[in-house]
Amino acid sequence: MLSLSNVDSFYGRSQALHDMTVAAPEGAILGILGRNGVGKTTLLRTILGLTDRSEGQITLGDKPIARLATHERARAGIAYVPQGRMIIPDFSIRENILMGGFAAGGTRRIPDIVPELFPYLIENLDRPGGVLSGGQQQQLAIARALACKPRVLLMDEPTEGIQPNIVAQIEDIIIRLNSEFGLTILLVEQNVHFVRRAAKAFAMIEHGTAVESGAIETLTDEMVNKHMAI
Template sequence: MLSLSNVDSFYGRSQALHDMTVTAPKGEILAILGRNGVGKTTLLRTILGLTDRSEGVISLDGEEISARPTHERARAGIAYVPQGRMIIPDFTIRDNILMGGFAAGGPRRIPDIVPELFPYLMDNLDRPGGVLSGGQQQQLAIARALACKPAVLLMDEPTEGIQPNIVEQIEEIIIRLNRELGLTILLVEQNVTFARRAAGSFVMVEHGTAVETGRIDLLSDDMVAKHMAI
């Protein structure tokens, strides 16, 4: 579905990814694991063309997208739920969601699944996004990404900084998006227990490259301790 082959990525003169090769199987969750600062977020940003430059091959459904600008990659079916959510606080909930539709082109509308997944958002469409709690803002960021009509969803630590009673809800929503909508999801996650429960495969990142990859049942405790323990 989505693959990177020998990809290097740069911020200015600083190289952040080194010879990154990884494949996200169609219709699965790929867990992207590793310590903080090893290049996991840069991997997602590189897929969308949000670093200063990159080299190597990025392919979506067998078609190379490496040279395409960000808006064309989004229109091809890649959506992003960034770390920190990045909603626009002065926009209403409705406008934040509809903003995601600009990437897809055509009429902008709230996706049919949003009322089922996020009833609170639908009951408060005219409230500013900035008054929402962290967990509610994360729901809003996911709803905005769904308005892009994606086939691939990039999610950067979606449970980070969220109150504990909401974390489980977000985790279940991620699993539903994959299993019920068939979305391919690249999930940057620190919670190994959740990654093992949700994902079909994994990539372990260290120093900007993939040091371990495989099916999720091959993710051993020794591997986690080696590459994720502080």
Template sequence: MLSLANVDSFYGRSQALHAMTISAPRGAVLGILGRNGVGKTTLLRTILGLTDRSEGVIALGGTPIEAFPTHERARAGIAYVPQGRMIIPDFTIRENILMGGFAATGARRIPDIVPELFPYLMDNLDRPGGVLSGGQQQQLAIARALACKPKVLLMDEPTEGIQPNIVAQIEDIIIRLNTELGLTILLVEQNVAFVRRAAKAFAMIEHGTAVESGPIDTLTDAMVHKHMAI
């Protein structure tokens, strides 16, 4: 569904990705692993065209999109749940969700699955997003991304900073988005146990490139220790 071949990416003169080559299987979760600061967020931002420039091939469903501006990549079917959630605090829950659909497709409706996944949001549509807890804001960020009607969902550490009693709910929702909606998901996550439970394949990132990749059952404890231990 989504592939990168020999992609370099830059912030100004600083090169952040080096010959990045990965492939996300259609309708599966690809776990993106690695220590902090190795290029995982930059990988997602590069897919969206949010770095200063990139080189190499980025393909969605076999169609090269590396020349597309960001809004055209969104309209082609890529949605993003960023690290830190980045909801607009003064917008209501309703406005935050609708903004996602308007940005990608021009649609102004809440996706049918949102009430099922996030009943709290539906019961509080007129509350400002800024008053929500971290877990509720993460739910809102996911609902906003779903309003884009994506084919591919990029998720950057979706369980980071979430209260422990909500983490399992977020994890289960991500798995449902994959299994029930058939979404292809690139999941940047430090929780290796969750990645092993949710993902079909993985890519281990080090110094801006993929140093290990393959089916999730080939992710060994030795790999995790080598590339993720502090």
């Protein structure tokens, strides 16, 4: 579904990804693992064309997208739930969700899936996004991404900074988006237990490249200790 082959990515003159080669199976979750600062977020930003420059091949389905502008990649079916959520605090819940529809083009509307997944948001559409809890803001960020009508969802640390009683709900929603609604998901996540439960495949990132990858059953404790232990 989504693959990168020999991709280098840059912020100014600084190279952040080196010969990155990863592939997300269609209709599956690919877990992206690694220590902080090794290039996981840059990988997602490169897929969307949000770094200063990149080289190499990025393919969505059978379509090369590496030369497309960010909005063209979004309209091709890629949506992003960024680290820190980045909702607009003065916008209402409704406005934040509908903003995601700009990326898809056409009529902007709240996706039919949102009331089922996030009933609180639908019951409070006129509340400002800035008054929501961290977990509710994460729900809003996911709903905003769904308004893009994506085929592929990029999720960067979706359980980070969320109250523990909400984390399990967010995890279950991510699994449902994949298993029930068929979204291909690239999931950057530090929680190895959750990645093992949710993902079909993994890629371990270090120094801006994939040093280990494969079926999730091949992710060993030795790999985790070697590449994620502090």
